[in-house]
Amino acid sequence: MKNPLYLLQRALTYLVLIVASLLSVFPFFWLLVGATNTSADIIKGKADIGGALIDNILTFFERVDVPLVFWNSIYIAVTATFLTLLVSSLAGYAFEIFRSQVRERIFGGMLLMLSIPFAALMIPLFTMMGRLGLINNHLAIILPGIASIFIIFYFRQATKAFPRELRDAARIDGLKEWQIFFYIYLPVMRSTYAAATIIVFMLNWNNYLWPLIVLQTNDKKTLTLVVSSLLSGYYPDFGVIMVATIFATLPILIIFFVLQRRFVEGMLGSIK
Amino acid sequence: MPNKLNGLRTLVGAATLGASVLAMTSALAGEVTVWCWDPNFNGATMLEAAARYAADHPDFTINVVDFAKADVEQKLQAQLASGTTDGLPDIVLIEDYRAQKYLQSFPGSFEPLGGAIDTSKFAPYKVELASLNGQSYSVPFDSGVTGFFYRTDYLADAGYSEADLQDITWDQLIEIGKAVEAKTGHKLLSVDINDSGIIRIMMQSAGTWYFTEDGQVNIEGNAAFKTALGAWQRVLQSDIYKPTSGWTDYTGAFASGEVAGTITGVWITATIKANPELAGKWGVAPIPKIDFEGATHASNLGGSSWYVLASAPQKAEAIDFLKEIWASDVDFYQKILIDQGAFGTLTEARNGPAFQASDAFFSGQPVWQNFTSWLAEIPGVNYGIFTEEADTAVAAQLPVLKDGGDLDEAIKQIDAQVKQQTM
Numbered sequence: 065m066k067n068p069l070y071l072l073q074r075a076l077t078y079l080v081l082i083v084a085s086l087l088s089v090f091p092f093f094w095l096l097v098g099a100t101n102t103s104a105d106i107i108k109g110k111a112d113i114g115g116a117l118i119d120n121i122l123t124f125f126e127r128v129d130v131p132l133v134f135w136n137s138i139y140i141a142v143t144a145t146f147l148t149l150l151v152s153s154l155a156g157y158a159f160e161i162f163r164s165q166v167r168e169r170i171f172g173g174m175l176l177m178l179s180i181p182f183a184a185l186m187i188p189l190f191t192m193m194g195r196l197g198l199i200n201n202h203l204a205i206i207l208p209g210i211a212s213i214f215i216i217f218y219f220r221q222a223t224k225a226f227p228r229e230l231r232d233a234a235r236i237d238g239l240k241e242w243q244i245f246f247y248i249y250l251p252v253m254r255s256t257y258a259a260a261t262i263i264v265f266m267l268n269w270n271n272y273l274w275p276l277i278v279l280q281t282n283d284k285k286t287l288t289l290v291v292s293s294l295l296s297g298y299y300p301d302f303g304v305i306m307v308a309t310i311f312a313t314l315p316i317l318i319i320f321f322v323l324q325r326r327f328v329e330g331m332l333g334s335i336k
Numbered sequence: 337m338p339n340k341l342n343g344l345r346t347l348v349g350a351a352t353l354g355a356s357v358l359a360m361t362s363a364l365a366g367e368v369t370v371w372c373w374d375p376n377f378n379g380a381t382m383l384e385a386a387a388r389y390a391a392d393h394p395d396f397t398i399n400v401v402d403f404a405k406a407d408v409e410q411k412l413q414a415q416l417a418s419g420t421t422d423g424l425p426d427i428v429l430i431e432d433y434r435a436q437k438y439l440q441s442f443p444g445s446f447e448p449l450g451g452a453i454d455t456s457k458f459a460p461y462k463v464e465l466a467s468l469n470g471q472s473y474s475v476p477f478d479s480g481v482t483g484f485f486y487r488t489d490y491l492a493d494a495g496y497s498e499a500d501l502q503d504i505t506w507d508q509l510i511e512i513g514k515a516v517e518a519k520t521g522h523k524l525l526s527v528d529i530n531d532s533g534i535i536r537i538m539m540q541s542a543g544t545w546y547f548t549e550d551g552q553v554n555i556e557g558n559a560a561f562k563t564a565l566g567a568w569q570r571v572l573q574s575d576i577y578k579p580t581s582g583w584t585d586y587t588g589a590f591a592s593g594e595v596a597g598t599i600t601g602v603w604i605t606a607t608i609k610a611n612p613e614l615a616g617k618w619g620v621a622p623i624p625k626i627d628f629e630g631a632t633h634a635s636n637l638g639g640s641s642w643y644v645l646a647s648a649p650q651k652a653e654a655i656d657f658l659k660e661i662w663a664s665d666v667d668f669y670q671k672i673l674i675d676q677g678a679f680g681t682l683t684e685a686r687n688g689p690a691f692q693a694s695d696a697f698f699s700g701q702p703v704w705q706n707f708t709s710w711l712a713e714i715p716g717v718n719y720g721i722f723t724e725e726a727d728t729a730v731a732a733q734l735p736v737l738k739d740g741g742d743l744d745e746a747i748k749q750i751d752a753q754v755k756q757q758t759m
Contacts, residue, residue: 107587107588107591109588186414188418191419194418194420195420277415280369280423280425282399292407
């Protein structure tokens with residue numbers, strides 16, 4: 065029964081997969097190992113566990129006000145994610161449910177705006193924030209992203225799968241439009257919200273260019289900015305940078321794993 | 337169900353409240369703000385300077401904000417372009433190669449300092465690069481005065497002493513490299529093959545640049561440039577170096593002892609000294625000379641200077657601070673040389689004890705005296721505003737030259753690319 069050619073094919077497939085997974089895991093391995101080595105050892109290419117982990121962590125905490133910076137990043141990412149999901153999902157829902165010629169045009173125009181690169185918006189946006197007195201203020205980072213065209217588009221697409229019958233039934237039961245949204249739509253679309261949360265949280269957590277431009281003092285900086293400023297200089301301490309990078313990666317991993325379970329839950333819920 | 341909604345309302349309310357509390361915090365008044373990019377280097381020297389100034393001026397406070405170097409540049413560029421001065425610092429550190437770009441692109445944004453600060457106290461090339469229309473705009477900070485950093489033990493094994501490395505040409509360097517590899521098995525240099533820094537070193541050592549004084553492209557027909565590129569092509573085609581890619585790879589080659597040395601700016605000292613087990617095994621010689629009339633053994637790579645913004649809220653205080661410490665305090669320069677390896681450009685500083693001392697790490701050579709002598713000999717050039725663009729054009733041709741490409745053709749290509757980008 066066992067075809068030798070088939071076996072060979074399988075073996076080859078697995079070989080390629082193993083090599084590919086090693087390649088993708090290696091940077092993480094290198095990151096973890098690097099955090100335990102001194103900068104000088106990292107430069108020499110040492111790839112086994114060293115004894116400098118505690119030193120690196122202590123230096124990181126000594127050089128950077130870690131709790132404050134961490135709080136800044138968390139505050140921005142959580143607030144922005146919450147507000148973005150609220151505003152953009154409402155908009156996406158409305159564009160799909162309450163259609164009209166004019167709204168289609170507006171939506172088309174918005175999609176076109178997706179093609180404008182941020183670099184072109186940066187300086188006008190900075191001037192605007194300057195006039196609002198929001199330079200060096202976390203609100204300057206949170207506010208511009210709340211009405212996210214991409215997330216609006218995403219929710220509009222997802223809303224197409226939202227059963228009209230549910231809406232009709234809710235209306236017959238006497239629910240108002242906003243009640244339909246919060247009590248019917250929101251729970252049903254849990255999986256969509258979970259996926260959007262991952263996307264928006266990651267975008268905000270990793271956001272670099274705009275916070276860099278608009279934040280001016282050390283006490284306002286986010287973790288991404290701190291990692292970048294550690295990397296500067298004529299003699300960067302790579303051990304500390306590795307530790308900082310681990311700190312910057314952890315929340316994303318946690319969010320992902322937590323929401324991944326929700327994600328599956330949501331899928332099961334919608335099948336029932 | 338209504339309970340659930342109340343919960344949501346409370347949450348929205350709390351978020352809004354949190355946001356408005358945050359909006360109320362504002363910057364501290366009366367503080368001199370500085371933007372720089374290396375907390376261990378220029379940031380640390382700035383704090384030391386501030387501590388000295390505060391001894392006589394108890395009210396003086398400083399806020400040193402560090403970003404990555406490219407980040408400082410981007411922030412400054414974006415903010416000056418937006419025309420919003422709100423949130424700009426009082427003092428900013430700018431890399432020398434980019435000075436003219438800022439000075440010429442944003443006229444009026446920087447404060448002329450020639451009146452307040454006696455620029456004749458600094459190395460002339462540093463003052464020249466930050467001058468525009470007869471005004472000088474900077475307080476010079478560190479120099480990138482260049483040297484040939486080498487392993488004394490490897491070179492001794494190959495039969496070369498300190499004296500044999502004085503007044504050599506690039507072709508002699510190739511011969512030395514061949515001998516070192518034959519006798520010790522080590523390559524002579526670590527070379528980042530994507531970096532055109534060495535061409536900049538060679539050009540400035542002969543007093544020339546990619547651009548003329550009045551900003552015209554000076555590449556095709558620039559005999560010194562051709563000599564420099566030709567000399568480097570011969571090095572690239574020899575087998576005396578280890579090709580590396582990126583900073584980590586480049587520094588790793590000599591930090592690990594694999595390679596016998598490198599030719600670069602004095603700021604590499606901190607990286608070299610980070611390997612204390614190699615103490616006493618390093619030395620510094622002058623860089624080789626290109627075969628061109630008027631060429632020297634002295635050049636520069638990198639370096640940066642302090643600038644005061646015209647919009648600075650604490651302008652008078654910032655200038656006085658720079659004047660009292662950065663433009664006069666000889667002791668201060670001794671301290672930052674020892675603590676941060678920062679090689680300042682105040683000429684008087686060389687008479688201080690730290691500059692006079694010989695360095696045990698560098699085999700007891702009087703390296704700091706040597707560097708100060710070379711510093712004074714660096715030919716002044718005008719870096720213009722498009723050095724970065726020209727660098728990219730040169731870097732693109734280096735692999736071609738390495739593979740035996742025609743020198744004149746490469747120069748033609750570089751010239752065309754620079755003109756296309758900048759005219």
